[in-house]
Amino acid sequence: MAAGPDTVEWESKGLRRIAVGAGLGVAGGIATVGLPIAFLLLATYNPGGLFTFGAPLIEATSILVIAGAILFILSLFLYRRGFGALRRIDRRFRTPAVLCIVGSLGFLLLLVSAAILFGSSNTLLNCLHGQPSHALSCLRSGTPLGAYTGLAGFWLGWLGGLGVVLGLGTAGRRYHRAALWGGGVLYALLLLALLGPFLALFYTFGGEQYALLVIPFLIVIAPALVFGGTRPLTVSASAPPPRPG
Secondary structure, three states: OOOOHHHHHHHHHHHHHHHHHHHHHHHHHHHHHHHHHHHHHHHHHOOOOOOOOOHHHHHHHHHHHHHHHHHHHHHHHHHHHHHHHHHOOOHHHHHHHHHHHHHHHHHHHHHHHHHHHHOOHHHHHHHHOOOHHHHHHHHHHHOHHHHHHHHHHHHHHHHHHHHHHHHHHHHHHHHOOHHHHHHHHHHHHHHHHHHHHHHOOOOOOOOHHHHHHHHHHHHHHHHHHHHHHHHHHHHHHHOOOOOOO
């Protein structure tokens, strides 16, 4: 039985929005995590090179985090819009859409935390010098307001990520796309990997540095896989339904 025109329209809108949201997620992951960690590692293991520890490095990292948070807000907004459109034809997308709204609020709090970090670069510099893996502990000791605001934003953003996982899992089942399944699994692994560094704000335990090595890859590869898996669906969903014989 051919899909009706309303179903095709909402599917086309939903899948296009998910594809754009995934693309923004790739850009946000590079800006928020990939580039800052790369800069810190270069400053640590290549002293005297292009990147050196100093207030300009901390400020540049803060700007990247702010830009990335904005991209993540837009990404979650489009994910929510995509799941909201698909909810009109499948009620299973309702919960993912609501969780994405919660996640958007979390990234707004992360923006506030990044702004506090930007204004405390000199204080954080002495703590960070030579030990970038202790960045979260330095944030807690130097700017507790930024740490606790960032922590609240993290947990709300984490719930938004859970909404993305649920939505992609539902989309993978509906459209039988392994790429959507895979993207959802990678997002789930990313959520687990993010727990370690942020819990380290309050509890001391070993191993969180390993999560920091995994996060940059997952935060870019997961939305990239979703984008690649969604694009073919946007083409087929936007095609007009076949005419009755």
